[in-house]
Amino acid sequence: MRARHLLAAAALIGSPALAATGQTATALGQAQAMIISPIIAVSLNDLDFGSLTSSRFASGSVTVGSEGGATYAGGTSPACAGGGACAGVAPARFLVSGEPGRSYTVNAPSAISASGTLVSGGSAPSLAIDALEVHLASHAGSVTSIGELDEKGEDRISVGGRLNVPAGTAPAHYRATLTIMVTYS
């Protein structure tokens, strides 16, 4: 009987030792993030309407397609040998670079204004450029403002438009700024 009491006491005293003080456990978690490289558009060449003549009596226009080619209407005609489109006529072209596989949105104005400098000196009345059309290589054959960067993270944008030439426009050089903006979708 004496022995039983002693053992019971020992068990009671021993129970705090079951508390796992000092037990340490480690887990290796992870934090993940995808930092996307910036998207940029670099101009490869300008939207060029070439050299043209205008009628003194009839307004006209020249339209450069976003995929190339030019059409003349009304009182305008190309001022190049052979009567065809001038060699320099071309849509604006941009190279877009960014994260491969990402879609993006391009914003471009629908119309801009070209300011002129008379051949004889001085400023000429501005000319309107409208019907600006954006074509994305990633969406060949369709006009859309949403593109997708290829496996190299690239896409190409071309922009065409129509230059409106009033009757009697004096000989001048015209220049306009065409700004596009690309952003990830």
Place this chain on the structure above:
Amino acid sequence: MVASLACGTSPALAAAPSATVSADQALRFGSFFTDTSGTRTVSATGSVTGSAIVPLTGTAPGPAQFTFTYDRGNNANTNYSLLIAVLVPGAASQISGGVTGTIASFDTDLPGVSALVPGQTAQVTLTGCQRRICSRTFRVGGTLQVARTSGGAELAIPVPIVVTVLAEL
């Protein structure tokens, strides 16, 4: 007499207590763009804020999730609490190309703890343990600071968590 007493007292046969922590889910900051530097915070509760970044589509942001499990080593049916110390050993960072990502601060939904400062232990009392196995799932958020000089990067930053059982109360 001695033998019968030993058999009838279960604590004498108890296994050694043990503690484990498992990483159930990563801390996900998602996809975003920053020009030169920016921060994105994903809290333990899942709220997401950012500074000087542009969030983009991709993996949805969310806090990390860990599960702490304590095996007291015996089947005694008594309520108990655990006093534990939680530690993130150091600032978590990674350099990948022209991108540097650093998580300098963490937060958690463990009771009584708002921030987990790397290198500093936080003491937490887990109440309501009753069975032999006491388990708690907790979430950890953080603020990712990104400095970018060029390009992009897919960051996978190790986040070790150390839990020490200080006392069974």
